Amino acid sequence: MIKIIQGDITTLAVDAIVNAANQVMLGGGGVDGAIHRAAGPELYEACLKVPEVRPGVRCPTGEARITPGFRLPAKFVIHTVGPVYRDGLHGEPEKLAACYRNSLALAAENGCKSIAFPCISTGVYGYPIEDAAKIAVREVEDYLTQSCREAEVAEEESGRARSPVSPERSEPRKRSLEVCAPQDRGAVAPRPPIEVIFCCFSERDASVYKRLLNMV
Ligand code: AR6
DSSP states (O other): OEEEEESOGGGOOSSEEEEEOOTTOSOOSHHHHHHHHHHOHHHHHHHHTSOOSBTTBSSOTTOEEEEEOTTSSSSEEEEEOOOOOSSSOSSHHHHHHHHHHHHHHHHHHTTOSEEEEOOTTSSTTOOOHHHHHHHHHHHHHHHHHHHHHHHHHHHHHHHHHHSOOOHHHHHHHHHHHHHHOOSOOTTOOOOOOOEEEEEESSHHHHHHHHHHTTOO
């Protein structure tokens, strides 16, 4: 399920809020500063403990790291680093998409059932809101569609295990499984369903998301 909220992400009682951080991951301005202030100095200490992948880089652009939320109502903070926007032709769309995908994957790995995203990269990093929101919506919708398919397949598989199908029924069932899960997922567990909130600071940003999601 997708929701749009206009307001301050630090007030949301969800399992995880996403921080639009920088590579050093030790705080900054914008939503990053607001999250560090609300979470308290423990968040800074926790970020310091995230290992550097190279000097001055705890989280490369497009990747994500997780810490507790400390004094926030949210259980976790997922820190991700969006791209600095140049002209959209220097890998920015791919990097921004990776932020959403990696944050959702990290939330799922940590058992989160709800996650709130700010409009990553659209402040100091200058990504045009219309373009950034399209990417955000696409990635979240893809993720939710995929997790829904995986849940259907898991249910079908457990149903089959409970009541073995007769040979004449097995063919159509197999075909429907193929429709649901075109790629070979092996024994990977289905992704748990997750509620996704787009938390927009401004009314204008919220209206962009509402239009993209046909909520106006
Ligand atoms: N709740 C929700 N959204 C917010 C809040 C808040 N409390 N405060 C700001 N926003 P930005 P970036 C919105 O600049 O562009 C930092 O210094 C804001 O209106 O925070 O990814 C980091 O340390 C905008 O829509 O992040 C990095 O150096 C969105 O959050 C750099 O900025 C993102 O704006 C990251 O830049």
